[in-house]
Amino acid sequence: xxxxxxxxxxxxxxxxxxxxxxxxxxxxxxxxxxxxxxxxxxxxxxxxxxxxxxxxxxxxxxxxxxxxxxxxxxxxxxxxxxxxxxxxxxxxxxxxxxxxxxxxxxxxxxxxxxxxxxxxxxxxxxxxxxxxxxxxxxxxxxxxxxxxxxxxxxxxxxxxxxxxxxxxxxxxxxxxxxxxxxx
Amino acid sequence: xxxxxxxxxxxxxxxxxxxxxxxxxxxxxxxxxxxxxxxxxxxxxxxxxxxxxxxxxxxxxxxxxxxxxxxxxxxxxxxxxxxxxxxxxxxxxxxxxxxxxxxxxxxxxxxxxxxxxxxxxxxxxxxxxxxxxxxxxxxxxxxxxxxxxxxxxxxxxxxxxxxxxxxxxxxxxxxxxxxxxxxxxxxxxxxxxxxxxxxxxxxxxxxxxxxxxxxxxxxxxxxxxxxxxxxxxxxxxxxxxxxxxxxxxxxxxxxxxxxxxxxxxxxxxxxxxxxxxxxxxxxxxxxxxxxxxxxxxxxxxxxxxxxxxxxxxxxxxxxxxxxxxxxxxxxxxxxxxxxxxxxxxxxxxxxxxxxxxxxxxxxxxxxxxxxxxxxxxxxxxxxxxxxxxxxxxxxxxxxxxxxxxxxxxxxxxxxxxxxxxxxxxxxx
Numbered sequence: 001x002x003x004x005x006x007x008x009x010x011x012x013x014x015x016x017x018x019x020x021x022x023x024x025x026x027x028x029x030x031x032x033x034x035x036x037x038x039x040x041x042x043x044x045x046x047x048x049x050x051x052x053x054x055x056x057x058x059x060x061x062x063x064x065x066x067x068x069x070x071x072x073x074x075x076x077x078x079x080x081x082x083x084x085x086x087x088x089x090x091x092x093x094x095x096x097x098x099x100x101x102x103x104x105x106x107x108x109x110x111x112x113x114x115x116x117x118x119x120x121x122x123x124x125x126x127x128x129x130x131x132x133x134x135x136x137x138x139x140x141x142x143x144x145x146x147x148x149x150x151x152x153x154x155x156x157x158x159x160x161x162x163x164x165x166x167x168x169x170x171x172x173x174x175x176x177x178x179x180x181x182x183x
Numbered sequence: 184x185x186x187x188x189x190x191x192x193x194x195x196x197x198x199x200x201x202x203x204x205x206x207x208x209x210x211x212x213x214x215x216x217x218x219x220x221x222x223x224x225x226x227x228x229x230x231x232x233x234x235x236x237x238x239x240x241x242x243x244x245x246x247x248x249x250x251x252x253x254x255x256x257x258x259x260x261x262x263x264x265x266x267x268x269x270x271x272x273x274x275x276x277x278x279x280x281x282x283x284x285x286x287x288x289x290x291x292x293x294x295x296x297x298x299x300x301x302x303x304x305x306x307x308x309x310x311x312x313x314x315x316x317x318x319x320x321x322x323x324x325x326x327x328x329x330x331x332x333x334x335x336x337x338x339x340x341x342x343x344x345x346x347x348x349x350x351x352x353x354x355x356x357x358x359x360x361x362x363x364x365x366x367x368x369x370x371x372x373x374x375x376x377x378x379x380x381x382x383x384x385x386x387x388x389x390x391x392x393x394x395x396x397x398x399x400x401x402x403x404x405x406x407x408x409x410x411x412x413x414x415x416x417x418x419x420x421x422x423x424x425x426x427x428x429x430x431x432x433x434x435x436x437x438x439x440x441x442x443x444x445x446x447x448x449x450x451x452x453x454x455x456x457x458x459x460x461x462x463x464x465x466x467x468x469x470x471x472x473x474x475x476x477x478x479x480x481x482x483x484x485x486x487x488x489x490x491x492x493x494x495x496x497x498x499x500x501x502x503x504x505x506x507x508x509x510x511x512x513x514x515x516x517x518x519x520x521x522x523x524x525x526x527x528x529x530x531x532x533x534x535x536x537x538x539x540x541x542x543x544x545x546x547x548x549x550x551x552x553x554x555x556x557x558x559x560x561x562x563x564x565x566x567x568x569x570x571x572x573x574x575x576x577x578x579x580x581x582x583x584x585x586x587x588x589x590x591x592x593x594x595x596x597x598x599x600x601x602x603x604x605x606x607x608x609x610x611x
Contacts, residue, residue, distance in 0.1 A: 016287060066192055074200040078207075078219055087213045094218070101222040104200075108193040108329045113272035116287035123270055123293040130328070134222035141221040145214040161209055161217075 042092035044084035197227035230330025235267030275320035280311035312347035316340035349447030423518030425466035427494030438519035519545035
């Protein structure tokens, strides 16, 4: 396929967006901005380069969600949090985690087919339940981290990595059971 | 290349994003990054755990291969060996004169857990007569948690035949030369029937109920009422497919639309009356002749042949113009009279003494020269040529009528009936 025909089919795809896909793209475009706002709220400075980077990557993600643009958005936002915010287990961290999770799920839903596909309620309900489950995992890890911070244990990243693996295993088993129950 | 399961960008995002954050968290000892990474890490882990093991097979099937205009059916896309598939999506290639539901021709379905076969039905309606390929497109499948994607794989098309929907037609006029055995048209010869012919002297073999008593008493000799016998007749439809003008999506359609639907309507009407109807398509190389026949199966055969017509497929094939007509056949030429072939055929039939009627099927709203003055001039010249052809045909004694549905042929058939009883000159 030549570049011209590829560009034409891309533009055709954009003009053929269904209402549902347009809403998903709007969410893809909006969530990184909100996440950046939460980072600023947590103490990150507003600088031109990260703002421009997030903006460009967000536009790319909204136009082509089935690309590595969303991965770059996640890495840039996570990296900016590491660089510019002191270690914090505040509510902003939980909100940022939720926004990144929502961004990931919305990008997944936008990639289920061509831009003109309409996803059925069963699939959307399934992903709402999964998102809630993953959010619950994040809350559990957040609570565990706060508890560990409160106990003032000696720093041991391996301990937390092991704990995280336990949570992953438990969630996998739970999701399997949920899938069997739904079937 | 055969499609296989491949990781999605979503899985790569969840895996790479979460592992990167976790690695940094472990390296610099920051708990908050573990919280950030945890949902994506779980998502990636579960998606990898549901890695598909079997390759599905996709195919599409048309539920009905033959429809009438405006009717609907569905393309059923089936994925077999789809135990690892959570969601399947099919996208069919859009075609002219086909309306999909949804209009994009793209539909998806979420499979119940561990279903062996997944079907996606895409309803469609066919809007215009003809034969066209349907069902080609792409199908793709996604595994649970959107971790892996299979496809898109190509789907093969099938042939959908759309039979023309005959327009409304009715005529009360009898055909001029009924020559068959039984039917509904009053023939020239006398026999059993209902139409009054004459009162004549009684002859051996006459039935008593035919005796006309008042004339018999007045004349003093037995007289009987004679009637015209009722017979069937032969109708040959000649459809001109050399030229096709007009907008197929307009209110009246193209000239060929009018011709085909009119031919279907006339054939349906006469076949329902028990007459024999045949078909000849001018400008087609294959499927261009349907011999005379009667009955509902014959109507289906005619509609099938009409559905095969492709405009302007061949302009040279009808040079010899052998129609193989029997005596008394009425020929109905359905044509926009824009080609030499149709006018030549009409004049040749008229020269042989056959009763010919030309039904002008050029839609009123055809205008090819809206924007370009040169086109406008060319179209005016074309219309002048057409007028000259029509005058030539009319001068040869062939009536020309515009198609207007019921009653189109009434007047000309009555005139032909009157003319049939008069002496005439014909070339043998």
